[in-house]
Amino acid sequence: MYHPPSGSGFEGSELEFVEIYNAGENAVDLSGAYFNDGIVFTFPDASSLDPGEFLVIVSNTAAFQERYSGVSASGEYEGQLDNSGERVQLLDASGQLLFVVDYRDSSPWPSEADGAGKSLVLRDPSLLPSDEDDYSAWRASSEELGSPARPEPSLDIVQVVINEVLTHTDLPLVDAIELHNPTGETAEIGGWYLSDQYENPKKYRIPNGSSVSPDGYFVVDEIAFGVGETGFSLNSHGEPLWLFSADENGNLTGYSYGVEFGASDNGVSFGRYVLSTGETEMVALSERTLGSENVEPLRGEIVVSEIYYDPSAGGYEYIELLNTSGENVRLYDIENPANTWRINGLAFDFPSGLTLQPNQMAVVTQVEPSVFREYYGPLEGVMVLGPYAGALDNAGERISLQKPDSPDLVDGQVFVPYIDVDVVDYNDKAPWPVSQQEGACIERVDLVGFGRDADSWALSYCEQGSPGWVRGMSYEVWKRAWFSDEDLQLVELTVPTSDFDEDGEANLWEYATGGSGRISLVGINQTNPEGGGFEMSVRRSLYPSDVVWNLWFSDALGDSGLWEERENEAEAITRTLLGDGSELIVFKGEIIGEASFFRLGLSLEN
Known part of the structure; x- marks a missing residue:
C-alpha cells in the first residue's frame, strides 16, 4: 500500500504497508533478509x-493497527514508499x-492504487512477475484499503473496458x-x-437491465450521461474517465477501469x-x-524519427523530426501565430513563423x-533548432510533439489546449532497443507505425546518431536533407543522374553509398584473388x-560488347557494418571467357 489515503487521525504516509506471502511448499528463512531499495528494513x-503464510511490515505500527484492527505487524521500516513509484527489493x-x-x-x-483507496496486489501470488x-502482473485490490495479512478476494466480474x-x-455530433x-x-x-472523478464514482448510472454481449459494444452519449444533478461532461482539453461495477441497487462491487x-x-x-x-493506450483514432x-x-x-538520448559515445543529444504528410506544415496556429508547436518533455517551444516542407527534417538539439x-x-536542408534546456532522460521518458488548438476560456482565463501529434515513450529496457555499447540512439524503423510501440524502433546504425538519414528513406527525403532551398531550385542539378558537386559521382551514387551530395566517397574496389575470378x-x-x-558482365568493351545482368554468377560473400550507417559488401564472381568486364549499376524503384 504505497499511497494510502489519510484517516484514523494519521497522515497517509503513516498508513503504508508491505505484505509478504510464501507461495511455495517449504518454509522460507528470513533471518537477516532485508529491504534496501525504496524502504529500509532487516x-x-x-x-x-x-507455506501459505503472510506477514506485514509497516510505516507506523500504531497507525496501522488503528486502521486494520486485529492485524499484527512484524515490524516498522524506515523511509517511505514513493507515491510516484520506485524500485522495492527484498x-x-x-x-x-x-x-x-x-x-x-x-x-x-x-491508478486506483495511487491515493484512491486501493492497494497494489499481485494478480496471482503463485507466479513471479516476468520482470x-x-x-500486467499487478492490479488494484478488490477491497478498499487493501487486505493485509489475508488472501485477496477474487473479482468474479466480467471486466468491461472503456474502448x-x-x-x-460540434452538432450534429455529440x-x-x-x-x-x-x-x-x-x-x-x-x-x-461512469464518472470523470475516481473519488466521486456515482455520477452516471447505467440503466438496470443493460448488458454487453461477448466481444460486444455499448455506447452512451452526453444526451444521457450529461443530464441530472450527477451528470457530467467530457472535457475536450483532456481528463480521466472511470467505469465502476455495481449491483442493480447501486452498491459498488469492486471492479473499476480508468483511462x-x-x-x-x-x-x-x-x-x-x-x-x-x-x-494499452488511449490514442487518437x-x-x-x-x-x-x-x-x-x-x-x-510530422513524426519523431530519431532520438539520441545518451550521447556518451560522442556527438550531441538531439531529437529528429520528419514531415511525412506530403504538404507544408506550419509549426504554429495560423489564427494565433504566437502559439507555436512544442515538444513536451523537453519544454521546447518552436520559434514562431516556421514551416516544415514535405520530406523535410528538423533536428532539435541540446x-x-x-x-x-x-x-x-x-x-x-535540415532545420536545426536549439538549444533546449535540460537533457533527455537516459533511463527513458515520454516525448510528445504537440500542436496548439484554438484558445479557449477556462474560468475566465485564456487557455491553449495542446494536441499530441506524435508521442514516444522510450526507455532503456527491453522490449525497447538496448545498447550494449556506450551511448544510446534509437531510430524509427516504421515511419507509419505507432510511435509509442517499441516494435517501431531500433538502435541506430550510427553510434553517434545519423541526422539527415532515416530508415527506409527515399531519394526525395535524402535530397531534401542535403541540398539547400537554393540548391533545389537548380532542378537539373539535383536529379539522381546529375553530379551536383562535380566529383565524378552521380547524386544517386552518393545517396546509395551514404554520401551527402557534397562529399566524395570511395565507393568501389576490385581485386583478383588467388584461384581466379x-x-x-x-x-x-x-x-x-x-x-x-x-x-x-561483358566479354568485351565498346560496340562489340554485350552487357548482361547475371545475378547468379556473383554473390555477396561478406557484409561488414561500418558503424556509420553503411556496410561494406564484397562480391565474388567467376571470370567469363578470356577477358571479362563488369560494372555495377544503380537505379531507383518507381
Whole structure:
C-alpha cells in the first residue's frame, strides 16, 4: 500500500504497508533478509515464513493497527514508499535477490492504487512477475484499503473496458463513450457507473437491465450521461474517465477501469490500442468507430524519427523530426501565430513563423545549431533548432510533439489546449532497443507505425546518431536533407543522374553509398584473388529503401560488347557494418571467357 489515503487521525504516509506471502511448499528463512531499495528494513534472527503464510511490515505500527484492527505487524521500516513509484527489493542475508518490483503511479499500472483507496496486489501470488516492471502482473485490490495479512478476494466480474471516447464535437455530433466486453461471456452492467472523478464514482448510472454481449459494444452519449444533478461532461482539453461495477441497487462491487486522454481535434475520437507488449493506450483514432472495432491510430503529419538520448559515445543529444504528410506544415496556429508547436518533455517551444516542407527534417538539439552542424555536417536542408534546456532522460521518458488548438476560456482565463501529434515513450529496457555499447540512439524503423510501440524502433546504425538519414528513406527525403532551398531550385542539378558537386559521382551514387551530395566517397574496389575470378567491394548505405543494385558482365568493351545482368554468377560473400550507417559488401564472381568486364549499376524503384 504505497499511497494510502489519510484517516484514523494519521497522515497517509503513516498508513503504508508491505505484505509478504510464501507461495511455495517449504518454509522460507528470513533471518537477516532485508529491504534496501525504496524502504529500509532487516528481519531479525529466527524469522521465517511458513507455506501459505503472510506477514506485514509497516510505516507506523500504531497507525496501522488503528486502521486494520486485529492485524499484527512484524515490524516498522524506515523511509517511505514513493507515491510516484520506485524500485522495492527484498534480498536474503547473503544478498541474493528474493523479490523486486519497480511500480509506477501511471497507466498501465493501476491508478486506483495511487491515493484512491486501493492497494497494489499481485494478480496471482503463485507466479513471479516476468520482470520487475511487469505491470500486467499487478492490479488494484478488490477491497478498499487493501487486505493485509489475508488472501485477496477474487473479482468474479466480467471486466468491461472503456474502448472509445469522443470528447470534442460540434452538432450534429455529440460526445460519446463506448464500452467493450473483450471476454467470451455476457456482461451484465445494469447499475454500473461512469464518472470523470475516481473519488466521486456515482455520477452516471447505467440503466438496470443493460448488458454487453461477448466481444460486444455499448455506447452512451452526453444526451444521457450529461443530464441530472450527477451528470457530467467530457472535457475536450483532456481528463480521466472511470467505469465502476455495481449491483442493480447501486452498491459498488469492486471492479473499476480508468483511462486518461488529452486534447483532440474536433471530431477525432480516442480509442483503446494494444501495443506489441500487451500494454494499452488511449490514442487518437484515424476514424470514429463507435459501436464497432477500433481502427488504427491517427498518424500525425510530422513524426519523431530519431532520438539520441545518451550521447556518451560522442556527438550531441538531439531529437529528429520528419514531415511525412506530403504538404507544408506550419509549426504554429495560423489564427494565433504566437502559439507555436512544442515538444513536451523537453519544454521546447518552436520559434514562431516556421514551416516544415514535405520530406523535410528538423533536428532539435541540446547545443547551438552552428556547433551541431560543425560536428555532423552541413545538413543544408535540415532545420536545426536549439538549444533546449535540460537533457533527455537516459533511463527513458515520454516525448510528445504537440500542436496548439484554438484558445479557449477556462474560468475566465485564456487557455491553449495542446494536441499530441506524435508521442514516444522510450526507455532503456527491453522490449525497447538496448545498447550494449556506450551511448544510446534509437531510430524509427516504421515511419507509419505507432510511435509509442517499441516494435517501431531500433538502435541506430550510427553510434553517434545519423541526422539527415532515416530508415527506409527515399531519394526525395535524402535530397531534401542535403541540398539547400537554393540548391533545389537548380532542378537539373539535383536529379539522381546529375553530379551536383562535380566529383565524378552521380547524386544517386552518393545517396546509395551514404554520401551527402557534397562529399566524395570511395565507393568501389576490385581485386583478383588467388584461384581466379574476381572480388569487388562496394560501400552501401543501409538507409535507402528505393535503390536497386545491378551487376552486369561483358566479354568485351565498346560496340562489340554485350552487357548482361547475371545475378547468379556473383554473390555477396561478406557484409561488414561500418558503424556509420553503411556496410561494406564484397562480391565474388567467376571470370567469363578470356577477358571479362563488369560494372555495377544503380537505379531507383518507381
